[in-house]
Each structure stands twice: as C-alpha cells, then as structure tokens.
Amino acid sequence: MSVPDWLHAVQNYMRNLQYNHTGTQFFEIKKTRPLSGLMETAREMIRESLPIKCLESVILGIYLTNGLTSVERFPISFKTQFSGHHFHHVVLGVYCNGRYGTLGMSRRADLMDRALTFRTLSELVFDFEDSYRHYQHTMKKIKIGLYVPHNPHVFQPIEWNYLVINACKQGREDMRKELEKHGRDMRMKILKSSSAQSPIKERTRGKSLSPRRRPGTSPQRHQHIHRRDKSPAALDRKPSELSTLSDGYQIRI
Known part of the structure; x- marks a missing residue:
C-alpha cells in the first residue's frame, strides 16, 4: 500500500x-x-x-x-x-x-x-x-x-x-x-539525525586469535613453546638435553 x-x-x-x-x-x-x-x-x-x-x-x-x-x-x-x-x-x-x-x-x-x-x-x-x-x-x-x-x-x-x-x-x-x-x-x-547515525558493528563472538598464535595450535602447547624457562633446574641441564630455537627460546628435547 x-x-x-x-x-x-x-x-x-x-x-x-x-x-x-x-x-x-x-x-x-x-x-x-x-x-x-x-x-x-x-x-x-x-x-x-x-x-x-x-x-x-x-x-x-x-x-x-x-x-x-x-x-x-x-x-x-x-x-x-x-x-x-x-x-x-x-x-x-x-x-x-x-x-x-x-x-x-x-x-x-x-x-x-x-x-x-x-x-x-x-x-x-x-x-x-x-x-x-x-x-x-x-x-x-x-x-x-x-x-x-x-x-x-x-x-x-x-x-x-x-x-x-x-x-x-x-x-x-x-x-x-x-x-x-x-x-x-x-x-x-531529520537530515542531520539520519546522517549522524552510523551502522553499529556487531561484536565478534568467540575467541580471538593472538598475533603469535597459529590456528589449530592449542593454548597450552603454544605457551609451552614460547615461554622462556627461567627455573633454576633449567640451568643445570646438559647441553644435549637443550635445543635452541631460532627466536632464542629453549625447549627440552
């Protein structure tokens, strides 16, 4: 109508x-x-x-x-x-x-x-x-x-x-x-009020990906790889038991 x-x-x-x-x-x-x-x-x-x-x-x-x-x-x-x-x-x-x-x-x-x-x-x-x-x-x-x-x-x-x-x-x-x-x-x-109204962006639901986290990598695994082990036990390990990554972090083999 x-x-x-x-x-x-x-x-x-x-x-x-x-x-x-x-x-x-x-x-x-x-x-x-x-x-x-x-x-x-x-x-x-x-x-x-x-x-x-x-x-x-x-x-x-x-x-x-x-x-x-x-x-x-x-x-x-x-x-x-x-x-x-x-x-x-x-x-x-x-x-x-x-x-x-x-x-x-x-x-x-x-x-x-x-x-x-x-x-x-x-x-x-x-x-x-x-x-x-x-x-x-x-x-x-x-x-x-x-x-x-x-x-x-x-x-x-x-x-x-x-x-x-x-x-x-x-x-x-x-x-x-x-x-x-x-x-x-x-x-x-009316023209000013309509032009002043901007579309409201919908908030993305779910978990956001960290810039250093790769999709498919579990948070626990990611945290274990990229966290520098500063415990005293890490200083007593043998060189053969340590492997240095390209970014300077060390993990136990």
Whole structure:
C-alpha cells in the first residue's frame, strides 16, 4: 500500500469511529504525558471503538502511522474567535516526499484531513485559515510542534508548541516566512539525525586469535613453546638435553 492510500485508510478508520458529539470525554489525553503512555491510550481507543475528538484523533493518527518511517508527523493547533468566544482545534500534520497534508477529526468536514498536495507548510496552514473564514472564525494563534518519533516506546512528551504565531499581529507574509523557516529547520534536523547515525558493528563472538598464535595450535602447547624457562633446574641441564630455537627460546628435547 502506498503512503497516500495508507493515510486515506487511517482517516477512513477515524471517520468510522465518528466524532464525539456527546459532550463526554471518553479518553483522557494529557499533553505532558510521555509518548509511550499516549500510545497505550491509542490502543485503548482501538479496543473500545468509541467516538473521538480532535486531540484523540491526533494520538490515534500517530499510533497508526508509526510504521510509515518515510512520513513525518507533527501537531498543528489553531485558536480562533467567534462571537466573543475562543475555540481550540488540533490536527496531525504529515510530511512525505516534499508534500504536506493532515489527519484529524472535526465537526466540520473541511477542518479535518488534507491530502499530501501542499508544497509548503504555509500553504497548508493558510488553507485551514481560509476554511475558518467560511464559518466567520477569526484566526488568533497558530502553534506548530516538532516531528514525533516513530518509536512508540520513547519516554518523552510530544512537543506541541515549538512555534507560536500570533495571527492577529502578523500579516500573511510574516507568517509565511516563519512557517517556511520552521519547515526547513525540521527537515534539516531529520537530515542531520539520519546522517549522524552510523551502522553499529556487531561484536565478534568467540575467541580471538593472538598475533603469535597459529590456528589449530592449542593454548597450552603454544605457551609451552614460547615461554622462556627461567627455573633454576633449567640451568643445570646438559647441553644435549637443550635445543635452541631460532627466536632464542629453549625447549627440552
């Protein structure tokens, strides 16, 4: 299965769980919790198969894409204002082969997933901002996190708010520059980490051969031949009983 097909299957799975309109939080998600603990919550979501909200969909999306090592995942959070009230939303950003997209859940169909078609991170974020405008929501803040590790057992929390953009005080051009810089920095970190990893040499098991030991020669025999006999008895031996080797060592005949 290709990466776009896999992401599409993950999104369809979350759609089948449906959005949680009950007002009751079925799963507790603490952003400060280690990734390994959040992955356990994702497994619980699969077992229970209950409706989920946006934050739960991010955790579930991370769990279901851990095997796609060519896909980088990072959280994207939005804070908007409508009729004097503030609203928060989060989706899972995905990056693969120079294209950006998202996975997620929302009450609105155009505030959930995006296919891997956006060339830059700013294009992806501005597309969400345009969707919010259709519902008369004003964008207040945008928060971009860092790439989430693919190892589900790491004991570290997800970085949710690495880049915070105040959309009320910045124009689109300034926002574009910050988003593009953040996207480049994340890609460079991945390149540096992959280049810094060197293959681990396997340790050779078994006995190592000494430079002076010949294969097939027992250690006892080798030690007897090359050890100079310094005992007093060796000085009393007759010359006929001693034989000098080429390297100066003597053995008894």
